Amino acid sequence: MSLRDDILVESRDMLIKHGFGKVSMRKIAKKVNVSATSIYLHFKNKDDLLLALIESSIEKLSEALNKQLVQDDNPLTKLEKMADNFLSFAIENPQEYEIIYMVRPEEMPKYPTEKFQQIRKIYEMLAEIIREGQTKKLFQVEDPLMSAYTLWAQLHGVASVVISKRLDTRIPSGEFMNQAKDHIIQGFITQKTPA
């Protein structure tokens, strides 16, 4: 295993255990028994390392999304299962979930778009399911891709509220997530708007 890989697994471990805030170049270096500056031989800078971590976390999320998905589920149950998987991943892997969404906007323009191929694939997959539901007259949407982003954003909001513990203590997070999920899916379903 290369030093680059060592750095990745070790920093990933630190990230998961202690959160990204506690990850420092020097600490990683100490863990892999190397000087801090050596990391710069394998990563342009800390952001670059962070990006690699994001990438692998997105990969993991992407896999988690498709869990228990059956080919011949109808689009609605597919979407529901994916929403479940999404929220489950978020609360079971809060640190990893966070890193995906943690990069601050002022730093975003730096990030090469090709790095986000993986996450784009997820959106396209969602859009495909929505398109399927659209032709089957299950969903009432205009632009499936945009709806995929909408769905994603809403789920993200729910996950982030729970993870960052901003939920009222009176409200049980499990029920909250379930209810929110229903609301979100509901927003897509075909319906006669009441007169």
Added chain:
Amino acid sequence: MSLRDDILVESRDMLIKHGFGKVSMRKIAKKVNVSATSIYLHFKNKDDLLLALIESSIEKLSEALNKQLVQDDNPLTKLEKMADNFLSFAIENPQEYEIIYMVRPEEMPKYPTEKFQQIRKIYEMLAEIIREGQTKKLFQVEDPLMSAYTLWAQLHGVASVVISKRLDTRIPSGEFMNQAKDHIIQGFITQKTPA
């Protein structure tokens, strides 16, 4: 005006202009012509200062929410207007919006709950509107308070995706936010689920 106030306005200014990442104790100190350590005479630490900033931003958001709200609007249009106001505030004041939602979870337990009275009030207000819509048979919800959190979380998700520039470049953010808003509100509306 007290030094404490000077520190607040100056750091708020820095926050808005350059983002929270660029705000440092020493820079603030320089701006208000005082030594960095003097700040600690008025704030316990940086987090404490941050908290004061959050508080005032929440206040501002709270005011923005009620803009153009008319007493005798029906609950549905009230909710729609508030959703609009929420998203508008977020994109017009990204730095301030961010600071409200930027505090990392591991640091959250430190924060005294009484500081979040203001934001709780917002939730209660939302819940009240939802309750109103519930009795008027406009909305179909179980627990209005939980629904308030659901609504809020979804809006936050949409705002955060746009602010942190994670939206596909093919998708115009204005349309996206509008569509998302419709979806979110849709999830609350009473309806006959299709057979």
Added chain:
DNA sequence: TATATAACTTAACACTGTTAACCATGCGTT
């Protein structure tokens, strides 16, 4: 064998938040 390149090192720069110790001013009490 010489040379180039790769992988690593140490030292240093310019920052960061935060604490300890010190100093001046003004106020209340004896």
Added chain:
DNA sequence: AACGCATGGTTAACAGTGTTAAGTTATATA
């Protein structure tokens, strides 16, 4: 009037951060 003391400020320092420059060592190629 003199003492003590709290208030609001100071400088120096600690321990940590990301990052760069320069130096070293080993390996592979010409």
